[in-house]
Amino acid sequence: MIIDSLDSSTELSRRVFIKGIGYLSLGVIFSTMLGGCESIIKQIENRPVRRRLRTGSAEVDSAIAIYRDAVQRMKALPASDPRSWTAQAALHGTVAGGFNLCQHGNNHFFSWHRAYVFYFERICQELTGEKTFGLPYWNWNQNPAMHPAFTGAGPLFHPRNNTSVAGNPAFSDSTLNPIFTDNNFFTFSGQVEGTPHNTLHVAVGGDMASGGSAQDPVFWMHHCMVDYCWAKWNIELEHDNTNDASWIGTSWNHFVDGKGASVNVTAGTTILMPLLGYRYEPSTIGRFTATRDLRAASVAELNKLEKRLKEGADIRFDVKKRVPIARGTRLSIARPFSAEVQVPADDVSALMEATTGREERVFVNIESAELPQVNDFFIRVFINLPGADLQTPTTDPHFAGSFAFFGRHMDADGTRRGRTDFLVNVTETLQRLRQEGQLRAGEPIQVQLVAVPATEAFISPETDFTLKSIDLVVTPVIIHPK
Numbered sequence: 001m002i003i004d005s006l007d008s009s010t011e012l013s014r015r016v017f018i019k020g021i022g023y024l025s026l027g028v029i030f031s032t033m034l035g036g037c038e039s040i041i042k043q044i045e046n047r048p049v050r051r052r053l054r055t056g057s058a059e060v061d062s063a064i065a066i067y068r069d070a071v072q073r074m075k076a077l078p079a080s081d082p083r084s085w086t087a088q089a090a091l092h093g094t095v096a097g098g099f100n101l102c103q104h105g106n107n108h109f110f111s112w113h114r115a116y117v118f119y120f121e122r123i124c125q126e127l128t129g130e131k132t133f134g135l136p137y138w139n140w141n142q143n144p145a146m147h148p149a150f151t152g153a154g155p156l157f158h159p160r161n162n163t164s165v166a167g168n169p170a171f172s173d174s175t176l177n178p179i180f181t182d183n184n185f186f187t188f189s190g191q192v193e194g195t196p197h198n199t200l201h202v203a204v205g206g207d208m209a210s211g212g213s214a215q216d217p218v219f220w221m222h223h224c225m226v227d228y229c230w231a232k233w234n235i236e237l238e239h240d241n242t243n244d245a246s247w248i249g250t251s252w253n254h255f256v257d258g259k260g261a262s263v264n265v266t267a268g269t270t271i272l273m274p275l276l277g278y279r280y281e282p283s284t285i286g287r288f289t290a291t292r293d294l295r296a297a298s299v300a301e302l303n304k305l306e307k308r309l310k311e312g313a314d315i316r317f318d319v320k321k322r323v324p325i326a327r328g329t330r331l332s333i334a335r336p337f338s339a340e341v342q343v344p345a346d347d348v349s350a351l352m353e354a355t356t357g358r359e360e361r362v363f364v365n366i367e368s369a370e371l372p373q374v375n376d377f378f379i380r381v382f383i384n385l386p387g388a389d390l391q392t393p394t395t396d397p398h399f400a401g402s403f404a405f406f407g408r409h410m411d412a413d414g415t416r417r418g419r420t421d422f423l424v425n426v427t428e429t430l431q432r433l434r435q436e437g438q439l440r441a442g443e444p445i446q447v448q449l450v451a452v453p454a455t456e457a458f459i460s461p462e463t464d465f466t467l468k469s470i471d472l473v474v475t476p477v478i479i480h481p482k
């Protein structure tokens with residue numbers, strides 16, 4: 001407990017965090033943070049601060065200057081040094097070779113990338129001598145245009161297709177609000193990955209849309225934001241992570257610390273990183289405004305928080321009802337796709353109840369049998385709008401959401417590297433259409449998919465691929481997890 005260690009030795013403060021499976025390596029990881037004679041509270045106050053990238057802030061300008069210096073120093077290291085720019089990017093993948101160790105399309109998307117960004121930050125701190133340096137994050141919801149430090153000439157520049165995601169619905173409040181309201185760890189993670197995360201990679205384009213994405217200096221600001229999404233949801237909005245023992249105990253040994261020494265880190269450890277290893281400057285995402293900074297928390301509050309983070313909750317992805325819409329369909333990106341299903345009366349009432357009771361969520365669940373050969377497009381999902389096409393605005397009441405592909409389907413070793421199943425929350429769309437009399441019991445429910453190019457036109461308009469299934473799924477809302 002934090003409170004126990006306030007007036008105790010460093011040894012005790014280390015021991016506190018090593019109780020239970022998955023937290024074993026914390027003492028080692030945080031030892032430099034927890035060393036010395038400062039109180040834990042002081043140490044928490046002095047943790048690196050990750051700030052929202054923006055112009056007009058001297059603190060952010062100084063973080064950018066340190067980052068620029070770090071990038072130059074990493075680029076100057078030989079590729080044989082595991083801390084070099086090339087070696088760090090290669091952990092994720094390479095442009096030529098595709099994806100490597102990164103976890104996408106599974107439940108370690110958040111945890112693996114948190115560890116990846118954490119040790120990258122440690123390397124930046126070590127190489128620049130700036131021990132309290134915190135990576136800034138690109139809050140694409142509040143600041144859809146890329147920070148100018150990345151677009152002008154210099155070490156932070158990289159060739160890209162787009163430097164702004166303004167107007168892209170994947171980063172809008174109406175997309176992000178329901179995602180951040182979702183208190184199920186699995187569906188939250190899946191939606192953040194498939195929608196804003198994948199879409200940002202595809203929208204920026206160039207290396208960012210490939211396995212070599214971490215070659216682009218802006219990758220780290222994007223993944224710092226993805227990490228902030230998880231931290232905001234978990235810490236500020238007080239939703240719980242899974243307490244599944246195999247999830248907590250999953251470990252990786254391919255990261256290195258600031259000195260280049262190998263570390264072993266578990267997913268359980270990553271849960272405590274935003275409490276003990278760094279601190280986010282809070283900012284707004286959708287309707288969720290910036291809450292109080294953790295720095296202002298009392299010892300008792302931190303104590304409680306640490307306990308809650310470590311406990312997690314018994315969370316599963318339960319599908320209460322599944323209504324199949326389509327199976328084994330060929331999707332051609334050049335043409336809008338529409339599938340309809342005559343939903344049995346009972347199923348319709350179940351769906352209707354689900355959307356009125358607010359105790360359940362309805363998702364369109366799309367599973368792709370493969371990842372497309374090119375990924376320069378997003379997929380928009382509409383309900384009951386047979387004429388939906390590229391011209392249909394995302395303000396149309398039938399528009400439900402969007403997602404993008406990112407990753408490679410299968411490696412030689414059979415490991416899947418990419419998300420092939422997507423969840424688009426259609427609860428509000430169904431409610432709206434029902435109110436407007438456009439969705440009645442006994443009438444078919446249709447799902448339209450429209451591919452939208454990330455740039456002016458598709459690279460290969462003839463691209464097509466197979467969707468394994470399109471379903472409507474109903475999941476219970478977690479009210480009191482435990």
Ligand SMILES: [Cu+2]
Pocket residue numbers: 197201223
């Ligand atoms: Cu990514």
